[in-house]
Amino acid sequence: xxxxxxxxxxxxxxxxxxxxxxxxxxxxxxxxxxxxxxxxxxxxxxxxxxxxxxxxxxxxxxxxxxxxxxxxxxxxxxxxxxxxxxxxxxxxxxxxxxxxxxxxxxxxxxxxxxxxxxxxxxxxxxxxxxxxxxxxxxxxxxxxxxxxxxxxxxxxxxxxxxxxxxxxxxxxxxxxxxxxxxxxxxxxxxxxxxxxxxxxxxxxxxxxxxxxxxxxxxxxxxxxxxxxxxxxxxxxxxxxxxxxxxxxxxxxxxxxxxxxxxxxxxxxxxxxxxxxxxxxxxxxxxxxxxxxxxxxxxxxxxxxxxxxxxxxxxxxxxxxxxxxxxxxxxxxxxxxxxxxxxxxxxxxxxxxxxxxxxxxxxxxxxxxxxxxxxxxxxxxxxxxxxxxxxxxxxxxxxxxxxxxxxxxxxxxxxxxxxxxxxxxxxxxxxxxxxxxxxxxxxxxxxxxxxxxxxxxxxxxxxxxxxxxxxxxxxxxxxxxxxxxxxxxxxxxxxxxxxxxxxxxxxxxxxxxxxxxxxxxxxxxxxxxxxxxxxxxxxxxxxxxxxxxxxxxxxxxxxxxxxxxxxxxxxxxxxxxxxxxxxxxxxxxxxxxxxxxxxxxxxxxxxxxxxxxxxxxxxxxxxxxxxxxxxxxxxxxxxxxxxxxxxxxxxxxxxxxxxxxxxxxxxxxxxxxxxxxxxxxxxxxxxxxxxxxxxxxxxxxxxxxxxxxxxxxxxxxxxxxxxxxxxxxxxxxxxxxxxxxxxxxxxxxxxxxxxxxxxxxxxxxxxxxxxxxxx
Numbered sequence: 001x002x003x004x005x006x007x008x009x010x011x012x013x014x015x016x017x018x019x020x021x022x023x024x025x026x027x028x029x030x031x032x033x034x035x036x037x038x039x040x041x042x043x044x045x046x047x048x049x050x051x052x053x054x055x056x057x058x059x060x061x062x063x064x065x066x067x068x069x070x071x072x073x074x075x076x077x078x079x080x081x082x083x084x085x086x087x088x089x090x091x092x093x094x095x096x097x098x099x100x101x102x103x104x105x106x107x108x109x110x111x112x113x114x115x116x117x118x119x120x121x122x123x124x125x126x127x128x129x130x131x132x133x134x135x136x137x138x139x140x141x142x143x144x145x146x147x148x149x150x151x152x153x154x155x156x157x158x159x160x161x162x163x164x165x166x167x168x169x170x171x172x173x174x175x176x177x178x179x180x181x182x183x184x185x186x187x188x189x190x191x192x193x194x195x196x197x198x199x200x201x202x203x204x205x206x207x208x209x210x211x212x213x214x215x216x217x218x219x220x221x222x223x224x225x226x227x228x229x230x231x232x233x234x235x236x237x238x239x240x241x242x243x244x245x246x247x248x249x250x251x252x253x254x255x256x257x258x259x260x261x262x263x264x265x266x267x268x269x270x271x272x273x274x275x276x277x278x279x280x281x282x283x284x285x286x287x288x289x290x291x292x293x294x295x296x297x298x299x300x301x302x303x304x305x306x307x308x309x310x311x312x313x314x315x316x317x318x319x320x321x322x323x324x325x326x327x328x329x330x331x332x333x334x335x336x337x338x339x340x341x342x343x344x345x346x347x348x349x350x351x352x353x354x355x356x357x358x359x360x361x362x363x364x365x366x367x368x369x370x371x372x373x374x375x376x377x378x379x380x381x382x383x384x385x386x387x388x389x390x391x392x393x394x395x396x397x398x399x400x401x402x403x404x405x406x407x408x409x410x411x412x413x414x415x416x417x418x419x420x421x422x423x424x425x426x427x428x429x430x431x432x433x434x435x436x437x438x439x440x441x442x443x444x445x446x447x448x449x450x451x452x453x454x455x456x457x458x459x460x461x462x463x464x465x466x467x468x469x470x471x472x473x474x475x476x477x478x479x480x481x482x483x484x485x486x487x488x489x490x491x492x493x494x495x496x497x498x499x500x501x502x503x504x505x506x507x508x509x510x511x512x513x514x515x516x517x518x519x520x521x522x523x524x525x526x527x528x529x530x531x532x533x534x535x536x537x538x539x540x541x542x543x544x545x546x547x548x549x550x551x552x553x554x555x556x557x558x559x560x561x562x563x564x565x566x567x568x569x570x571x572x573x574x575x576x577x578x579x580x581x582x583x584x585x586x587x588x589x590x591x592x593x594x595x596x597x598x599x600x601x602x603x604x605x606x607x608x609x610x611x612x613x614x615x616x617x618x619x620x621x622x623x624x625x626x627x628x629x630x631x632x633x634x635x636x637x638x639x640x641x642x643x644x645x646x647x648x649x650x651x652x653x654x655x656x657x658x659x660x661x662x663x664x665x666x667x668x669x670x671x672x673x674x675x676x677x678x679x680x681x682x683x684x685x686x687x688x689x690x691x692x693x694x695x696x697x698x699x700x701x702x703x704x705x706x707x708x709x710x711x712x713x714x715x716x717x718x719x720x721x722x723x724x725x726x727x728x729x730x731x732x733x734x735x736x737x738x739x740x741x742x743x744x745x746x747x748x749x750x751x752x753x754x755x756x757x758x759x760x761x762x763x764x765x766x767x768x769x770x771x772x773x774x
Contacts, residue, residue, distance in 0.1 A: 029089040031076060031110040031203040031272050032098075033304050035653055036085040040103035049078050052086045055104065059090075059097040076199035077276040081283040082311030083304075084656055087272035089203055106653050108304045110200055113269040113295040115151070115223050116322035116334075116556040143169030144567045145192060145257045146231050147286035148560070149277050149293070150224030152217045152262035153194060155186035157225060157548065159233035159249065159530040160258065165189035174259055174284035179216025186217075190234060193259035193284060200272030201265050208265065217262050222532035222539065224260060226552055227292050229530035230560035232256040232567065236530075239549050241455065241537060242371035244352055244490055245528040249549060252564020252620075256571070259286055269293050271304045278308040282315050287570050290563035292322045292556035294334030297511055300641060301650035306337040310654050313339040314634045318570065318578040320563040322555035323518040324505035328446065328603035330611065332505040336517045338671060339637050341566070341582045344505065345524025345558040346498035346617055347602070349594060351491050352453040352526065352551075354461040356440055358474060359384075359482035366440075366463035367453040368487055369537075369551055376414075376438055376459050381482035384440075384475045385409060386416040391472035394418035394444050400427040411435030414483050416472055419443050419462075425538040428456040438485050442468025450502035450602035452553045453526050455537035455545075459485045496593040500612045501525050502603035504555055507611035508748070508769070512644065514669035516677040516767050518614040519582060520589050522565075524558030526551050565620045572624060573698075579632035579672075580696075584623040586674040587630070587762045589616030591752075609750050610765040615675055627760025628695040628705065630674045635659060643668040666692070675765045676753060678715075678739050682771040687741040694734040695755070695762070697726040703757050707735075710751025715739045715768055717753075724755065744770045 036052060045051040056074050077087040085105075090098065099107050153160070167189065174193030176184045187194055194217035198208060208215050219225045232251040239249035261277035263269050274293075281289060289312060291305075300306050309319045323344045326332030335342050354368035359381050376382060387409065388398025397404060400417035415436040417427045424441055431439045439460035443450065449464035463471065475481045501524055509517040531550035536543025562585065569581045576584075591599050591613065599617065601608040641654055642661035651661070665671060669678060670692050678689050697703055703726040707719045718738040726733065737753070748769045755762040 028091050031087050031200050031270070032090045032095045033087050033108040033110070033272055033275060034085045034098060035083065035105040035108070035307070037103050037105050037652070038084045038656065039658065048080070051103070052078065055098070055101050056086070056088050059094050059101060076203060077272055079275060079279045082279045082315065083275060083308045087200060087276065106301070108271070108302065110204060111271045111295055111304070113271065113274060113293045113305070115264055115269065115293050116325050116554050116559070143171065143257075144253065144288070144571045145169065145172060145259055145286045146253070146288040146290055146563055146567050147259045147261055147281035147284070148224065148228045148231060149261045149263050149274060149281075149289065149291045150227050151221040151264045152196070152214070152219035152224045153191060153228050153258070153260035154219045154222070154225040154530065154532045155182070155191055156533065157229065157530040158236040159229040159251070160188070160190045161234045162189035168192050169257065169285070171285045177217060180210055180214050180218070182214070182216035182218045190258060191260065192257045194262075195260070195277065195280060196262045197273035197277050198265065200270035201267065204270060205267045213266060217260055219262070219532045220534045221264070222535045222550060223556065224262065224264070225532050226529040226550060227290065227556060227560040228258050228260060230527065230557060231290055231564040232258050233530060239528065241369060241528060241547055241549050241551050244369050244371070245350065245551060246490065249528055249530070252561055253567035253571070256564070256567040259284060264293065275304050275308045278312055282312050282317055286317060288563050288567050289317055289319045290560050291319065292559045294322060294324050297334060297336060300337060300511070300644060301646055301653050303337070305335070306340070307653050309337065309340055310637065311656065313578050313637070316577065318566045318581050320559050320566060322559040325503045325554055326505040328448070328502050328506060328601065330506050331508060331510050333507055333509060333517050334505065336509045336511050336515070338512070338515045338640060338673060339578070341520070341562060341585070342518040342614070343555060343559045343562045344518040344521040344612070344614060345501040345503065345553070345555045346521040346613070347501060347525040348523045349492060349494045349497040350526065351451075351494045353488040353491055355486045355488065356461050356463060356471065357484050357486065358471065360474065364463055364467045364471065366461040366467075367451040368461045369453045369455040370459050370487055372457070374437070374458050376485050378484055378486045381484055382437055383413040384416065384481040384483045385413045386472050386475040388418065388472065391469045391476060394420055400430045402426070402430055405430055405434035405436070407434045412437055414438035414440060414485065416440045416442060416475055419447055424452070424462070425454050425456055425540055428458050428460050429540055429542060432458045440471060440483070442472065446603070447502045448603040449605055453551065455551065457538060457540065457543060461485050496595045496597065496600060498523070498593060498617050499600050499602045500608040501553070502601070503553070504612070508767075512668055513679045513769060514667070514677050515671070515673060516610055516614065516675035516765060519675070520562065520585055520615050520618050521613045522558040522561040522618045524555055525553045527553065527557040562618060565618060565623065568620065569623060577631055577633065580629045583629040583631065583674045584626040585618055586615035587628070587764060588619050588622035588626050589614075589763070590619050591616040610675070610767055611748075615763070615765050625699065625760070626762060627699040627703070627757060628755060628762045629698055630672050630693060631696050632672050635662070636672060639663070639665045640668055640671040666690075676737065677767045678769070680741065680744070680768075680770045682773050684744065684773055689739045691737040692734060693737070694732050695724065697729055697731045699757070699760060701729045702727060705755040705757045705762070707753065707755055709753045710766065712749050712751055712768060714743055714745040714749055714770065715741055719753070739768065
């Protein structure tokens, strides 16, 4: 990724707004999330909901009370497990007054989140289901349940077949909610629960049109079905998309159970609905939460998802979230709370090559998932047209936006379109509608050489920025330029791989520089998984093709890979905390590709950094036996928050169990995180930093680890002790990291700290930042 200027980063820290934008509504009342201190309930109330209702009623504007009992209609959700309080319809004035009421901890405006929208089990080293691998053993005895917050589920997919599963786990308290086209029979021993959350969405957007959307757990969009199948899909032989990526499709944890929580609708995913789903899922008994969606970044105490997932973590639930698709821009991450595992996206060693054969005889390789009746003759050349003004920079005419193509100019021709603004597949629809016979989709500087394959509605090939410029220059300078397109199917063994996806959101984590994010990267480009029967593979309304599987890209796809691996680790190590599972994933991740070179960034072709790939690419087999783990408990996270300059009132949103600051951390950087981020302050007089870590032995009782640490230009690093001698399993030993400045650097430095015992390599990424003097 481009090097981040520390001075610019510091100004960004000072000037950035840390708040979500509230959802606008044309009515005077809108949904607010009201957090309550459960312990403050007066004795005069018989239950908490009665107290919450009375509190809402006490601030209700007299002018807006239309009838008795209106206060009861104000409450659209009550939260009881991961979060305490309600979601209620309030005016802005009422919300302000409510913040002053007894027992009210905080009031949050409704906010909107968006979705971050096979080969991967083999690529990750998870062996075929008929092998003797530990990963292929039936996990049903372990009763691991993954809650997927998304667009619902398509229960008829073979990926959710429950053949061979034992009865639903005894600890499961969830339900199978019914509605249009979804009955109790659609749940089984695989889909153990399905719920729907729409009250916040309807409060902002009006009643759902049940002719257009399923007001039930059924997935019309396909995204939720795809993510659920990636997490825990049962093996399905002969899976493919229009012949591409043919093989056996299986989820990361095929023996785990799925609980679907539908929180996303045509108009987005609303925070009150998401919060209710997290709260309900924890009460239902999920072990893992997979959340492939995100919004902006807000202060910890103003982020309702951060607060809810803190509550889930307190109950022992592992939470995996997508990092976002804002790359390659720096500081584009979402879901950065340290108790959330933040997942970026990378490629696999499988691709879908296609070729552009120019009239000059030159052949250029790209990618495509096109398969349809409209085919081009490979031996015939077709006129080629580019409506942009120059080959280097896209302009409004070159983006193939709706209504911008003149049929007289493009009819019967292959059209070159620049990537950007509109969805890639929609550009193909625009070309088709204007009479074009084919599409060449060219990357711009924002995407570099990263190639993402799409299931276009007409013959189409995506090419990188460099070759795209060459094709555009040819079309602009030769009046009779021609080309044809060819499609080569599926290829395996692509090198180099993995590569960090250009779209994957990047660090640094400007909310807390001491917490290095993302945590890891996982497969998120061209992922095959189950699909909705109601949506064509391009997701365009004009696409009437029906497919059982689809290929998608996004951190939405990488997140469920980690959720599924977390389920496997939880099954093998039921006593591990969420932090222990993440530690195992991070410290065993790898940072070299299949050519044995450092991981690369698709947007630049240069080596990626921990701001791009975090600790590295997940390695499930190694994570099974990490040797050492960096464990973190709920109070440790709270102590981290105590170092984030939050007021006692702001801290209270995380203290539903009456937590208080014990001041056990010298700084936020002392949180026992598996990644190490040292931040030298803007005072040049501070030349030494000391950080502390504690590791827990989960390997052989008698173990001896030696440390190895990278060399840095700007600092000398000393580790004390340099040897850790363990004499028992679960024994904890601490070490100290002292960093002494040799010369302050203008850009961050990166390296690693590795503990080795001859069998295990427990690796932590290291980032060192010097904030410039004011």
